[in-house]
Amino acid sequence: MSGDEDRVLLVIGSGLRYYREYLIESAARRAAELGLKLVLVNNLHPTWQTPYFDEITVVNVFDHEQLRTAAREIAGRRTVAGILCYDEPLVMPTAELAAEFGLPGLGLAGVVGCRDKHTTRTLLTAAGLPQPGFALVDTPEAARAAAAAIGYPVVVKPRALGASMGVVLAEDEGRLDQAYLVAANAGMVGDEPYRGGAMVEGYADGPEISVDGVVQRGEYRAVLVARKRTGLHPYFEELGHLVDADDPLLQDQVLLDVLAKTHQVLGVEDGMTHAELKLTPYGPVVIEVNGRLGGDLIPYLGRLATGIDPGEVLVETALGLRSDLTPRHRGVAGIRFGYPGEDCTVREVRVPVGLPGLAAAEPMVSSGTELRLPPGGYLARHSFVVCTAEGPEACEERLDAALAAVELDATPLARKEIDAVLEMPAGLLDVDVDA
Numbered sequence: 001m002s003g004d005e006d007r008v009l010l011v012i013g014s015g016l017r018y019y020r021e022y023l024i025e026s027a028a029r030r031a032a033e034l035g036l037k038l039v040l041v042n043n044l045h046p047t048w049q050t051p052y053f054d055e056i057t058v059v060n061v062f063d064h065e066q067l068r069t070a071a072r073e074i075a076g077r078r079t080v081a082g083i084l085c086y087d088e089p090l091v092m093p094t095a096e097l098a099a100e101f102g103l104p105g106l107g108l109a110g111v112v113g114c115r116d117k118h119t120t121r122t123l124l125t126a127a128g129l130p131q132p133g134f135a136l137v138d139t140p141e142a143a144r145a146a147a148a149a150i151g152y153p154v155v156v157k158p159r160a161l162g163a164s165m166g167v168v169l170a171e172d173e174g175r176l177d178q179a180y181l182v183a184a185n186a187g188m189v190g191d192e193p194y195r196g197g198a199m200v201e202g203y204a205d206g207p208e209i210s211v212d213g214v215v216q217r218g219e220y221r222a223v224l225v226a227r228k229r230t231g232l233h234p235y236f237e238e239l240g241h242l243v244d245a246d247d248p249l250l251q252d253q254v255l256l257d258v259l260a261k262t263h264q265v266l267g268v269e270d271g272m273t274h275a276e277l278k279l280t281p282y283g284p285v286v287i288e289v290n291g292r293l294g295g296d297l298i299p300y301l302g303r304l305a306t307g308i309d310p311g312e313v314l315v316e317t318a319l320g321l322r323s324d325l326t327p328r329h330r331g332v333a334g335i336r337f338g339y340p341g342e343d344c345t346v347r348e349v350r351v352p353v354g355l356p357g358l359a360a361a362e363p364m365v366s367s368g369t370e371l372r373l374p375p376g377g378y379l380a381r382h383s384f385v386v387c388t389a390e391g392p393e394a395c396e397e398r399l400d401a402a403l404a405a406v407e408l409d410a411t412p413l414a415r416k417e418i419d420a421v422l423e424m425p426a427g428l429l430d431v432d433v434d435a
Contacts, residue, residue: 007079008039008054009318010071012094013061013087017048018362018384022300023086023293026311028052034319036081041070064093071097082318086272086292091115095291104270104320106215106291113266114273114291117159117199120266127265129258130285132202139197143180144173146200153203155236156183165378169203169234179234182375204278204285209249210241211259211275212294212302212310214317214325215268220260223313223325224302225249226294227392228276232339235374239337240399243301244392245330255284262286272310272317274298297335297386304333304359304388331388332395333359336403338383343372344410349382352405357398360386361406376416382408 009031014020028038037054040046043061050056057074059066067090074080083103085094091111098105112119118136125131135146136159147154147170156179157167166186168179183198208228214221225247229240249255259275266289274294276287293299299310307328316323338349349363364381365371371380385402389395 007036007081008074009036009315010074010080010083010097011038011040011053012067012071012083012085012097013090014040014042014044014046014049015087018364019295019297020086021048022297022303023311023314024049024052026309027084027315028311030309030312030315034315036315036319039074039078039080041067041074061090061093064096067093068097075101082315082320084314084318086314088115088290088292091291104216104318106271106273107267107269109267110263110269110271111291113268114289117157117288120286120288121199121201123265124262124286127261129261129265130280130283132204132285134199134201137180137197137200140177140180143198143200144176147173147176150200150202155201155203156180157199157201158183158186159197159199164230164236164238166198167236168375169236171234175234178375185375186378204280204287206278206280206285208276208278208287210294210298211249211255211277212272212299213259213263213275214272214313214323215263216270216317216320216322218264218269220263220268221325222250222256222259223272223308223310224298224306226298226301229336232374237339237374237378238296239339240335241296241298241301242332242334242392242395243298243305244332245306245327258284258286262289270317270320272314296337297384301333301335301386304386305331331390332392333386333388334395334399335384335386336399337364337381338385338403338406338408339373339380340371340382340408340410343370343376343380343413343415344408345370345413346382347409347411348407349409350407351383351385352402355387355398355402355405357387357389357395358385358402359388360384361402370413371410372413372416382406382410 039055040053046056059070061067095105095111121134133150137143153171166183170176170179210226212223226241230236231239272293274290278285313323346369351361387398
């Protein structure tokens with residue numbers, strides 16, 4: 001590596017602007033305060049990214065050998081002081097590069113423990129943490145046998161995707177085959193080692209939450225709790241999230257102990273994670289852990305509610321620095337996503353302005369975009385609204401009003417159905433898996 005006068009923080013993948021620019025903006029600011037510049041390796045030619053990075057290298061980052069070659073070339077002429085990534089398909093090569101460069105990272109075991117849902121379930125079950133029954137299957141027949149052994153209802157899901165894509169509830173045997181087809185097809189767009197088949201799991205009943213946290217040298221600290229809203233039964237599309245700086249779960253020692261043990265068992269070393277759990281009658285049950293901070297603008301909600309800046313924490317964690325996670329203020333922030341009532345082609349999306357507590361509202365698609373609801377597509381979002389308030393109930397009311405004020409002008413489309421397992425991705429999904 002080069003001399004210390006040219007210290008940089010290497011960022012792998014920028015993500016989509018409306019989901020991730022707020023992170024890059026604050027990360028660039030914090031890096032500058034620490035005497036570093038940001039350098040990006042990305043798969044798309046830069047547009048909005050340009051102001052935040054000192055250098056941008058464009059390669060096919062999903063070809064991991066190309067990614068490694070590009071990162072090594074940068075490390076050969078500049079001092080890479082840290083490396084970070086929040087893009088789900090790229091966390092494994094990022095961890096490999098961190099290990100090669102001798103930098104803080106999730107660790108190879110930690111990434112596998114998070115990325116592969118079958119490994120997650122196996123390790124947590126062996127450690128005695130509450131987990132549903134589960135099986136990894138590769139045919140509808142095997143799925144039926146697994147579901148019969150586990151007991152209905154069951155959840156069928158891809159082995160390694162994010163944003164609840166391809167996750168389906170099968171309440172009885174009559175609905176299982178279709179659920180398997182949907183999950184198996186969705187999984188075909190994931191990383192090569194995890195394509196094909198699906199996970200069949202017992203259904204954990206209870207409210208769903210997510211927790212963004214920081215692990216440093218094996219020590220886990222929770223940063224925020226988000227209460228999740230899902231819909232489009234029998235699918236689990238994520239319709240919104242609510243973050244309260246005074247959420248009592250942040251002081252729930254049982255939950256915090258489960259999270260700390262989970263990260264220890266999975267072998268996570270250094271980095272930010274996004275854990276999803278169900279609050280069941282028999283305690284918190286980990287559904288999955290992602291080796292990155294949350295998507296869906298959840299960390300942005302945390303910043304609005306607490307003043308803790310996730311971009312700054314990302315930088316500090318990548319450098320091995322301990323972040324101050326003390327809230328700067330206390331409030332509530334939430335997000336809702338606008339979905340069409342049916343498959344459609346968008347003509348125009350109009351979002352509200354000037355409503356009480358409205359912090360942000362943006363269209364997420366342009367004219368001519370096709371939006372398809374599950375199982376023909378996922379994350380068929382045309383807009384989002386973000387609101388703040390002093391309490392959860394007031395924030396929910398403001399979100400209801402803001403979402404109702406979104407206007408969608410669209411033309412209906414014939415609905416797609418899934419009747420066979422795809423052999424190749426075939427463009428079924430065209431979404432950001434970190435959403």
